Amino acid sequence: MANLLTKIFVAASGLVLVAIAVLQVREPINPVRIIPSPPVVMAEASGTVTVGSPDGKSNLTMKTEKGEAQDIYTFFIQEKDGVESEIYKKNVPAGTAISIPFNTFSPDNKYLLLKEASSASVIYFVVSTNGKPFSEDLPVAEITTPFLLKYEKYNITDVTGWGGLNLVVINTDKKAGGTGPSFWFDVSSRSFIQLSTRF
Amino acid sequence: MPKAKRAHSAGFGFTAILLFVLVAVSFFAFTSTRTPCANSLSCKESLQLRIENDQVATFGGQTITPPKVDLSEADSPKKVLAETSGGDGEKHIYVDLGTQTLTAYEGETVFMQTPISSGKWGKTPTGDFKIWETLRATKMSGGSGNDYYYLPNVPYVMFFSNDKVAPGRGFALHGAYWHNNFGHTMSHGCVNMRIVDAEKLYYWVHPVAERNVNVATKDDPGTLITIYGESSN
Numbered sequence: 120m121a122n123l124l125t126k127i128f129v130a131a132s133g134l135v136l137v138a139i140a141v142l143q144v145r146e147p148i149n150p151v152r153i154i155p156s157p158p159v160v161m162a163e164a165s166g167t168v169t170v171g172s173p174d175g176k177s178n179l180t181m182k183t184e185k186g187e188a189q190d191i192y193t194f195f196i197q198e199k200d201g202v203e204s205e206i207y208k209k210n211v212p213a214g215t216a217i218s219i220p221f222n223t224f225s226p227d228n229k230y231l232l233l234k235e236a237s238s239a240s241v242i243y244f245v246v247s248t249n250g251k252p253f254s255e256d257l258p259v260a261e262i263t264t265p266f267l268l269k270y271e272k273y274n275i276t277d278v279t280g281w282g283g284l285n286l287v288v289i290n291t292d293k294k295a296g297g298t299g300p301s302f303w304f305d306v307s308s309r310s311f312i313q314l315s316t317r318f
Numbered sequence: 319m320p321k322a323k324r325a326h327s328a329g330f331g332f333t334a335i336l337l338f339v340l341v342a343v344s345f346f347a348f349t350s351t352r353t354p355c356a357n358s359l360s361c362k363e364s365l366q367l368r369i370e371n372d373q374v375a376t377f378g379g380q381t382i383t384p385p386k387v388d389l390s391e392a393d394s395p396k397k398v399l400a401e402t403s404g405g406d407g408e409k410h411i412y413v414d415l416g417t418q419t420l421t422a423y424e425g426e427t428v429f430m431q432t433p434i435s436s437g438k439w440g441k442t443p444t445g446d447f448k449i450w451e452t453l454r455a456t457k458m459s460g461g462s463g464n465d466y467y468y469l470p471n472v473p474y475v476m477f478f479s480n481d482k483v484a485p486g487r488g489f490a491l492h493g494a495y496w497h498n499n500f501g502h503t504m505s506h507g508c509v510n511m512r513i514v515d516a517e518k519l520y521y522w523v524h525p526v527a528e529r530n531v532n533v534a535t536k537d538d539p540g541t542l543i544t545i546y547g548e549s550s551n
Contacts, residue, residue: 173498173512174385221433222498226382280499283378288499316438318502 159234161218172224175199177248179231181219192217194231196248206250207259214238222280224248230306232278232287243278245287245306253309262287262304266311273299279318288318354440356488356507358460359468364488365477367531368456370470377467377496384471385495385513387455389530409523409541411491413509415442416547418501420491420511422519429522432515433501435494436549439465440507443489444547447478449523449540450485454530458488460506467506469496474516476523478543491543492516503549 160168160181169180176199184191189210197203211217215237223231228248235242245260252258263275266289273291276299282288285306291299303312355361369389375382407425414421415436422430436442439461453475459468473493479485491509493516504510511519523541525532534540 171514173500173514174495175514175517222500224498226496226498279502280497282497282499282504283380284382286378286380288502318438318499318504 159218159220161216168219170219170223172228173226174228177224177228179219179223179248181217186213188213190215194233194246196250204250206248207246209235211235212237220278220280225281225284225306227284230281230285232280234278241275243275243287245304257309260304260306260309262289265309266302266304269311270302278304282318286312290318354507355460355486356440356490357458358506360457360459361488362486364456364458364472364475365451365453365485366456367453368470369454370457373457373470375467375469375471375496377469379464380496382496384469385473387471387473389454411519411523411541411543413442413491413543413545414547415444415545415549418503418549420509420515420519422522430515430519432512434491435497435500435502435504435510436545437505437507438503438549440505442505442507442509442545442549443483444545445480445482447480447483447489447543447545448534449476449525449543450479450534451477452520452523452525452527452532453477454527458492458508467496471495473513474511474520476516476520478540491519509545 160170165183165185167180167182169178171178178197180195180197180203182193182195189212192209192211193205194207195203196206209217215235218234218236220232220234223233225231230245230247232243232245235244241263243262245262246258247253253260262278266275270291272294274294275289276292277290279288279290282303287304287306289302289304289311291302293299298317301314301316301318303314305312357364369387371386373384375384406427409422409424411420411422413419413434413436418434418436420430420432420434421428455471455473456475457470458472461467473495475490475492477485477488477490479487479489483489489508491511493513494504494510495513497504497510500510500512521527525534525538525540
């Protein structure tokens, strides 16, 4: 009797352990692998590109005029059923490109996050969709330069989008090696907030 | 059999059964869904249609004005119910937590591919799920302290469940108006989408969005969702 019970117990326990192992390693069948990161809209040649806001209420149009020595980027906003208005214009040296990150609109569509890249640097900055400067001498709120001046230990690896109405998400690496913390860039105060959680 | 031996056997048998019960209970506790409710303060009530156009939202310590919801929209003839992508075959939604991307197929045809935001402060469950209810909008709330959130008028909500993740846990695909950081984890367990994408998907999936509350039935079973992979943070 004792032998039989022992065998039943051992067999049942074994089955339970095998079932646990199978359930833990079981994964759904994965379909195709797809884009690794959100797309960025950029102009390869002169022309216009338009992207919509996440709520469908605004459109951003970037007009690019490629020149010999410099390129001209002009940005327009059109509210739903409204007229298109120019909000920002910048001339950059040839070889420098301004692009529109996927998460360019702030959640309330009041700001835009833009990226300017050359072979020497990548700069992120914010413009207001009402076309007004942040102050008399501050047409845009630049993120990269003030950050690097304030936090010498870190490099910006990515500026991903908006974590709140006026909070831009910044990810960093440590210059000494390893992953750095994430930060908010608070557009309203143009200040940085170091976060305890990594985005 | 001597009395002493019978008593010994009975004692051993009782111990063995007790151990077996303990192992079985541990097994069920270990393998049952341990994912918490998606919205800790409103899990049950978020399963119901709830429109609060006069409320303000709170997320990340900020006050946000939610989008107004017009319930008459669903009756508009411009909404083609359960529209198709032109593909032929079963509708199937894949959510890749590794790349934070949603891809919706109709047979072999891609209807939509877009960045999403899955769980950061709560885990998004993985596996095969079916949509069991869709709501035009509802309220979701939860968290505490700096993590507290109160989000009325969360639009285009598509609740999903399976035999391990019960409907009452409130996991859903839905639009998000309080952030724009798609492609990166930002949620408490649900799958956040841009409102324009959530709207498009809402009118494509089953159960068909004939009303502002739509429940899957035998005749109109919910669309299959497969969530897989692991987010990097």
